[in-house]
Amino acid sequence: xxxxxxxxxxxxNEKMAxxxxxxxxxxxxxxxxxxxxxxSGKTATLERTLSYIMPxxxxxxxxxxxxxxxxxxxxxxxxxxVVQVNTDEFGGDCHLAAHVIEKAASNIDLDDIDFLIxxxxxxxxxxxxxxxxxxxxxxxxxxxxxxxxxxxxxxMFRECNAAILNKIDLLPYLEYDKNSTLKNIQQxxxxxxxxxxxxxxxxxxxxxxEWLKNKVKSKQNKKS
Amino acid sequence: xxxxxxxxxxxxNEKMAxxxxxxxxxxxxxxxxxxxxxxSGKTATLERTLSYIMPxxxxxxxxxxxxxxxxxxxxxxxxxxVVQVNTDEFGGDCHLAAHVIEKAASNIDLDDIDFLIxxxxxxxxxxxxxxxxxxxxxxxxxxxxxxxxxxxxxxMFRECNAAILNKIDLLPYLEYDKNSTLKNIQQxxxxxxxxxxxxxxxxxxxxxxEWLKNKVKSKQNKKS
Numbered sequence: 001x002x003x004x005x006x007x008x009x010x011x012x013n014e015k016m017a018x019x020x021x022x023x024x025x026x027x028x029x030x031x032x033x034x035x036x037x038x039x040s041g042k043t044a045t046l047e048r049t050l051s052y053i054m055p056x057x058x059x060x061x062x063x064x065x066x067x068x069x070x071x072x073x074x075x076x077x078x079x080x081x082v083v084q085v086n087t088d089e090f091g092g093d094c095h096l097a098a099h100v101i102e103k104a105a106s107n108i109d110l111d112d113i114d115f116l117i118x119x120x121x122x123x124x125x126x127x128x129x130x131x132x133x134x135x136x137x138x139x140x141x142x143x144x145x146x147x148x149x150x151x152x153x154x155x156m157f158r159e160c161n162a163a164i165l166n167k168i169d170l171l172p173y174l175e176y177d178k179n180s181t182l183k184n185i186q187q188x189x190x191x192x193x194x195x196x197x198x199x200x201x202x203x204x205x206x207x208x209x210e211w212l213k214n215k216v217k218s219k220q221n222k223k224s
Numbered sequence: 225x226x227x228x229x230x231x232x233x234x235x236x237n238e239k240m241a242x243x244x245x246x247x248x249x250x251x252x253x254x255x256x257x258x259x260x261x262x263x264s265g266k267t268a269t270l271e272r273t274l275s276y277i278m279p280x281x282x283x284x285x286x287x288x289x290x291x292x293x294x295x296x297x298x299x300x301x302x303x304x305x306v307v308q309v310n311t312d313e314f315g316g317d318c319h320l321a322a323h324v325i326e327k328a329a330s331n332i333d334l335d336d337i338d339f340l341i342x343x344x345x346x347x348x349x350x351x352x353x354x355x356x357x358x359x360x361x362x363x364x365x366x367x368x369x370x371x372x373x374x375x376x377x378x379x380m381f382r383e384c385n386a387a388i389l390n391k392i393d394l395l396p397y398l399e400y401d402k403n404s405t406l407k408n409i410q411q412x413x414x415x416x417x418x419x420x421x422x423x424x425x426x427x428x429x430x431x432x433x434e435w436l437k438n439k440v441k442s443k444q445n446k447k448s
Contacts, residue, residue, distance in 0.1 A: 037261045037262045037263060037346070037348075038261040038348045038369055038373055038376070038377065039261060039366070039368065039369025039370045039373060040369075065376055066349065066376060066377060066378075066379075067375060067376055067377075067378055068372065068375050068376050070372050070375070070376065092349070092353075092379060094318065094347075094349035094350050121349065122261070122348065122376070122377075123318075123347060123348070123349050123350075124261075124262045124346065124347070125290065125316070125318035125345065125347050125350070126318050126347075126349070126350065129316075142263070142368065144263065144366065144368040144391065144394070145262055145263025146263045148292065148294050149262055149263060151291060151292050151294070152262070152289055152290060152291055152292050152294065152346070153262060153290060153291075153346075154290075154291055155290075155316060167368065169397075170368070170394065170397055170398075173393075173394055173397050174394075175424060200399060
């Protein structure tokens with residue numbers, strides 16, 4: 001019973017996600033869905049990322065949180081248009097669904113951007129189940145979270161196109177086997193690129209920014 | 225539509241949770257629901273906790289994960305009975321529901337224990353919505369997750385009876401305002417005890433263990 005209903009919810013979401021995808025394709029906008037556990041450093045990573053790609057790539061951000069506009073406030077300081085979604089209006093939803101993205105995107109001038117970042121709710125489980133019409137998905141994992149997360153949350157790592165391994169500045173202070181993490185990621189999603197960064201120390205960003213710019217430009221080229 | 229169905233699921237869960245609660249009360253077992261983000265150190269905290277309370281307090285553990293038996297394997301090494309629940313058998317559920325606890329508890333000799341620990345799925349959102357028949361709830365938050373988590377995930381902090389602030393050994397290496405975290409916790413749940421520990425360095429456990437022992441003994445006394 002519960003499972004049947006969940007399937008129907010996912011079917012409805014799938015249709016709405018396809019509508020979003022068509023709209024974004026028409027506008028030539030590359031859409032990135034950024035997911036992670038709470039506190040892995042999504043917002044800090046995006047703040048830095050924006051500083052690398054602006055103003056070359058015209059970007060907007062949709063930020064999902066259950067409560068508060070803390071993350072949106074931080075990202076708005078970079079100068080990009082930011083729309084905050086608070087899911088406590090939808091019963092405290094643990095993920096962003098496609099209809100929420102459609103509504104949030106209607107507050108953005110889509111003719112004026114080439115890149116839309118969606119910072120999802122901090123949750124390593126549910127967001128991976130919901131297509132929002134994105135082109136690519138990235139999971140941010142911090143080294144303080146331990147080595148086995150890819151094995152324990154396989155759907156997230158299977159569904160993503162790249163992983164960002166954050167907080168590598170803390171490696172000297174942890175009992176942590178980075179190679180084990182990398183091996184676990186490859187076991188779940190062979191060949192997935194992994195970018196090792198420290199958002200607070202601003203290190204390791206170049207390969208990630210290059211990957212991102214290529215994706216955005218390739219989407220623009222498909223439009224023209 | 226979606227909301228109505230979710231309510232029904234929660235109603236069914238509530239009834240099953242009450243059955244669990246009655247059973248645990250009859251046996252004089254104190255049940256603790258331990259929740260947190262992925263990677264905050266729940267398992268490490270419980271490993272240490274068991275070393276402090278065993279063999280004085282006869283304990284069993286139910287461990288929830290979507291996949292793997294890593295955590296159960298670690299906890300079983302302490303010598304306590306451990307039951308692993310993998311929710312990928314239930315569609316990859318993001319929380320432990322009351323019926324799952326009922327089934328898992330049927331694999332434990334309830335006449336032989338005074339304390340049942342439930343290590344929930346790593347998720348700061350959904351587990352807080354599901355009563356499993358527990359006596360108390362504890363949220364583990366690590367200092368690497370940032371200061372604003374209590375404000376961003378208020379339900380979790382409102383629903384818990386105590387918070388454990390883990391990984392305090394990393395404070396010297398972080399840009400982190402501990403007092404701001406403590407203030408945010410008190411804003412959401414005034415008076416909630418907060419225990420500052422480092423599970424890896426084995427520091428700060430005494431007040432937490434004292435709190436816990438008092439709870440377990442008080443439940444035993446209610447039975448006799």
